[in-house]
Amino acid sequence: MRNFEYYNPTRLVFGKGTIEKISELIPASSRVLLLYGGGSIKKNGVYDQAITALGAFHIDEFGGIEPNPQYDTCMKAVARIEECNSDFILAVGGGSVLDAAKFIAAAAKFEGDDAWDILSKWAPVNDAIPIGAILTLPATGSEMNAGSVISNENKGQKLFFGSDHVRPRFSILDPETTYSLPPIQTANGIVDAFIHTVEQYATYRASNPLQDRQAEAILRTLIEEGPKVLANPNDYEARANIMWCATNALNGWLSLGVPTDWAAHVIGHELTALYGVDHGTSLAIVEPGVWVHQRQRKREKLLQYGERVWDIGDGTEDERLDAAIEKTDSFFKSLGIGTRLSDHGITEDACALVAKRLADRDMKIGEHADLGEKEVTEILRLRL
Amino acid sequence: MRNFEYYNPTRLVFGKGTIEKISELIPASSRVLLLYGGGSIKKNGVYDQAITALGAFHIDEFGGIEPNPQYDTCMKAVARIEECNSDFILAVGGGSVLDAAKFIAAAAKFEGDDAWDILSKWAPVNDAIPIGAILTLPATGSEMNAGSVISNENKGQKLFFGSDHVRPRFSILDPETTYSLPPIQTANGIVDAFIHTVEQYATYRASNPLQDRQAEAILRTLIEEGPKVLANPNDYEARANIMWCATNALNGWLSLGVPTDWAAHVIGHELTALYGVDHGTSLAIVEPGVWVHQRQRKREKLLQYGERVWDIGDGTEDERLDAAIEKTDSFFKSLGIGTRLSDHGITEDACALVAKRLADRDMKIGEHADLGEKEVTEILRLRL
Numbered sequence: 001m002r003n004f005e006y007y008n009p010t011r012l013v014f015g016k017g018t019i020e021k022i023s024e025l026i027p028a029s030s031r032v033l034l035l036y037g038g039g040s041i042k043k044n045g046v047y048d049q050a051i052t053a054l055g056a057f058h059i060d061e062f063g064g065i066e067p068n069p070q071y072d073t074c075m076k077a078v079a080r081i082e083e084c085n086s087d088f089i090l091a092v093g094g095g096s097v098l099d100a101a102k103f104i105a106a107a108a109k110f111e112g113d114d115a116w117d118i119l120s121k122w123a124p125v126n127d128a129i130p131i132g133a134i135l136t137l138p139a140t141g142s143e144m145n146a147g148s149v150i151s152n153e154n155k156g157q158k159l160f161f162g163s164d165h166v167r168p169r170f171s172i173l174d175p176e177t178t179y180s181l182p183p184i185q186t187a188n189g190i191v192d193a194f195i196h197t198v199e200q201y202a203t204y205r206a207s208n209p210l211q212d213r214q215a216e217a218i219l220r221t222l223i224e225e226g227p228k229v230l231a232n233p234n235d236y237e238a239r240a241n242i243m244w245c246a247t248n249a250l251n252g253w254l255s256l257g258v259p260t261d262w263a264a265h266v267i268g269h270e271l272t273a274l275y276g277v278d279h280g281t282s283l284a285i286v287e288p289g290v291w292v293h294q295r296q297r298k299r300e301k302l303l304q305y306g307e308r309v310w311d312i313g314d315g316t317e318d319e320r321l322d323a324a325i326e327k328t329d330s331f332f333k334s335l336g337i338g339t340r341l342s343d344h345g346i347t348e349d350a351c352a353l354v355a356k357r358l359a360d361r362d363m364k365i366g367e368h369a370d371l372g373e374k375e376v377t378e379i380l381r382l383r384l
Numbered sequence: 385m386r387n388f389e390y391y392n393p394t395r396l397v398f399g400k401g402t403i404e405k406i407s408e409l410i411p412a413s414s415r416v417l418l419l420y421g422g423g424s425i426k427k428n429g430v431y432d433q434a435i436t437a438l439g440a441f442h443i444d445e446f447g448g449i450e451p452n453p454q455y456d457t458c459m460k461a462v463a464r465i466e467e468c469n470s471d472f473i474l475a476v477g478g479g480s481v482l483d484a485a486k487f488i489a490a491a492a493k494f495e496g497d498d499a500w501d502i503l504s505k506w507a508p509v510n511d512a513i514p515i516g517a518i519l520t521l522p523a524t525g526s527e528m529n530a531g532s533v534i535s536n537e538n539k540g541q542k543l544f545f546g547s548d549h550v551r552p553r554f555s556i557l558d559p560e561t562t563y564s565l566p567p568i569q570t571a572n573g574i575v576d577a578f579i580h581t582v583e584q585y586a587t588y589r590a591s592n593p594l595q596d597r598q599a600e601a602i603l604r605t606l607i608e609e610g611p612k613v614l615a616n617p618n619d620y621e622a623r624a625n626i627m628w629c630a631t632n633a634l635n636g637w638l639s640l641g642v643p644t645d646w647a648a649h650v651i652g653h654e655l656t657a658l659y660g661v662d663h664g665t666s667l668a669i670v671e672p673g674v675w676v677h678q679r680q681r682k683r684e685k686l687l688q689y690g691e692r693v694w695d696i697g698d699g700t701e702d703e704r705l706d707a708a709i710e711k712t713d714s715f716f717k718s719l720g721i722g723t724r725l726s727d728h729g730i731t732e733d734a735c736a737l738v739a740k741r742l743a744d745r746d747m748k749i750g751e752h753a754d755l756g757e758k759e760v761t762e763i764l765r766l767r768l
Binding site for chain 2: 001002003004005006007008009010011012013014015016017018175207208209210213214216217218220221224225237240241244245248256257
C-alpha cells in the first residue's frame with residue numbers, strides 16, 4: 001500500500017426529511033446566498049423546503065448555474081456575493097451547483113488578479129466563503145470532497161481545482177429530492193459514480209485487497225440498484241442506495257494508497273467542452289475504449305473485475321476480459337446512455353482533435369501517465 | 385436505509401516513515417504530554433522516533449497505561465497534566481492508550497465534581513484537551529472514532545463514553561510499528577476488527593446493500609491477511625492491510641443507516657472486567673454463542689455471510705448456517721485464540737453471574753434490545 005493522508009470534515013446528514021436541519025447547521029446570523037441551477041428545485045418543492053427551513057436567516061439568491069458550470073456565470077455570482085455581503089453559500093442542486101459554489105467561494109476571497117488562475121494555474125486558495133449543500137442529484141461526489149470542475153466556453157476549456165477550504169461544511173442528502181429527476185440525469189449519475197469507482201480500481205495490481213473490495217461493493221450495488229430507480233423513480237430504498245453509492249465513489253476513500261487512472265475523465269471533459277456531451281455520458285463513451293486499448297496492462301484487474309463484479313467465470317482469459325468490457329458497455333446502454341461517439345453525432349475527426357488539445361497541454365494520462373496524442377486518438381477511434 | 389449523520393474530521397497519516405510528520409501536525413508551541421503504556425514503545429524504537437520527531441516541543445511524559453485502561457491511572461495522568469500545564473496529548477500505543485487519552489482529555493476539562501460521571505452517567509463533555517495519536521496496535525478503531533472504554537477495578541466495571549471533543553486531531557498509522565507485536569496481540573487485534581464488523585452487519589435484513597458489501601470487504605480481507613501477518617510478522621503489505629481493516633471496521637462508516645448488535649461487546653466487557661480476559665478474546669468467545677442463540681432472527685444475514693465471506697454454497701440452510709458459525713470459530717482458533725470459557729479457566733457459574741450484572745444495570749442488548757438475563761446466561765452456556 002502506498003503512503004497516504006486523509007482528511008474529510010464534511011458533516012453528512014442523510015435521509016428523508018433532513019432539509020429542515022439546515023437552520024442548525026448554518027452559523028447563526030449568517031447572510032446566506034442560496035445558489036441553484038435551472039430552477040428544477042422550484043418545481044420539485046426543494047426550494048420551498050429550503051426557504052422554510054432557513055427561517056429567519058437573511059437570504060439572497062443566485063440561480064441559473066448551468067450543467068458544466070461556466071466561469072462567467074460563477075463570476076456574476078461572485079459579484080452578487082459582494083453586493084449582498086453574503087458570508088455563507090448554500091448550494092442546492094447537483095454536482096454542477098456544488099462545483100460552482102466551491103469556485104465562487106474561493107474566487108470571492110481570491111487575492112490574485114484573475115480568478116481563472118485558480119483553475120488554469122492552480123493559484124493557491126488560501127481562504128473561501130463557507131459552503132453547505134442540499135444535494136438533489138447523486139453523481140459527482142462533490143458533496144463530500146474538495147474538488148470542483150469549471151468550464152469556460154470562451155476558452156473551450158473544462159478544468160479542475162481542489163482545496164480543503166472549499167469542502168462543504170455539511171451536505172444534506174435526502175433521497176426524496178431525487179424522485180423527480182429526468183431518467184437521463186439519473187442514468188448519467190449512475191454512470192458517473194460507476195466510472196469514478198473504476199478509475200480508482202481498474203489499473204494494475206497492487207497490494208490493496210480492502211480498497212479493491214470496497215470498489216467492487218459500490219459497483220455491484222450500482223448494477224443492482226440502478227435499474228430499480230429507473231423502473232420505479234419513487235423507490236426510496238433504491239434512490240437512497242444510489243445516492244449513497246455516489247458519495248462513496250468519490251469522497252477520496254477509494255483512492256487511498258492505490259494507483260488511479262482518470263484517463264476517461266480527462267478525455268471525457270474534452271468531449272463535453274467541445275460537443276456538449278453530458279459528463280456521465282462522456283465517461284460511458286470513453287472508458288470502454290480505454291479498457292480495450294489498455295487491456296494488456298489492466299489485464300489482471302479487469303479479470304478480477306469480471307469475476308467479482310459480473311460473476312464471469314467461464315472461458316479463456318481473453319474471453320473473460322472481452323465479456324467484462326462488453327457487460328460494462330451493455331450496462332450503460334441498458335440505462336439509456338448512448339455509449340458511442342456516433343450516438344451523439346460526433347464524427348471521426350473528433351478523435352484527433354481531442355488528442356491534439358490534450359497534447360497541446362502536454363497531458364500524459366492514465367495510471368502510468370504515458371498515454372499521449374497517439375493513444376488518445378486510438379482510444380476514441382475504438383468508440384466511433 | 386435509516387436516516388443518519390456522519391462527521392469525522394480526524395486526519396489520517398498512513399504509511400512507513402510517517403511518524404516524522406508529527407511536528408507539522410501538532411500546533412506550534414504546544415506543551416505535549418506523551419502518553420503511553422507498559423513501555424513496549426521504548427523497546428521497538430517508536431518512543432525514540434516520536435521524541436526525535438517532536439524536536440523542539442516541550443514534552444512531559446506519562447507512561448503505564450494498562451490494557452483495559454484504569455480510571456485511577458487516568459486520573460493520575462489528569463493530575464500530571466495540571467502539574468505540567470500540558471495542552472496537547474500525544475497518545476502512543478494501541479486502543480488502550482488511545483481510549484485513556486480520550487478520557488484524560490475530557491476529565492482534565494470536566495467541570496463536574498466526579499469525572500467518573502462521564503462514564504457512569506454520560507455527563508456532558510463540553511471541552512477536551514486536543515489529542516493526536518501514533519497507533520502501534522491495529523484493533524479498536526479508536527484512532528478514527530469518538531469513543532472510549534475505561535475500566536474501574538474498584539467497581540468491577542468497564543464503561544463506554546463518546547464525544548466529538550475527544551476525536552483525535554490526527555492519527556499516524558505506520559504499519560512498521562506493528563512488526564514487534566506479540567502474536568497474541570496481533571491475533572486479538574484481528575478478532576477485534578472482525579467482531580466490530582459483524583456487530584454492524586450480522587443482524588437482520590435491511591435495505592443496505594452497500595454497507596453489507598463494505599462489511600464483507602473487511603471480513604474477507606481480515607481472513608486473507610490475518611494468517612499472513614502471523615506467519616511473517618514483517619510482511620509490510622499484510623501488516624498495512626490489517627491496520628487499514630481495523631480502522632475501517634470502527635470509524636463509524638459501517639453502521640451508517642443500519643441496525644447494529646453489540647451484544648458480544650457488552651457481554652465480553654463483563655468477562656474482561658471479571659476475569660481479565662483480553663478484549664479481542666472475549667469477543668471471540670461470545671460472538672459464536674450469540675449467533676447460535678439468535679440463529680433464527682439472524683438467519684438471513686448469517687446465510688449471506690456464509691455465502692459471501694466463506695463461499696459456503698452447498699447444503700441445506702441449516703447446514704450452511706452451522707458452517708458459517710463453525711468457520712468463524714475455527715478462524716479465531718487458527719489465530720491462536722481460545723474461543724471457549726474453559727480455555728481461560730472460567731467455569732459455569734460465570735454465565736449467571738455475568739447475566740445478573742447486566743440485569744442489575746437493566747441492560748437489554750442485541751439489535752432488538754431484548755436480550756436479558758435469561759438469554760445472556762444461555763448464550764454463555766453455549767460457550768463453556
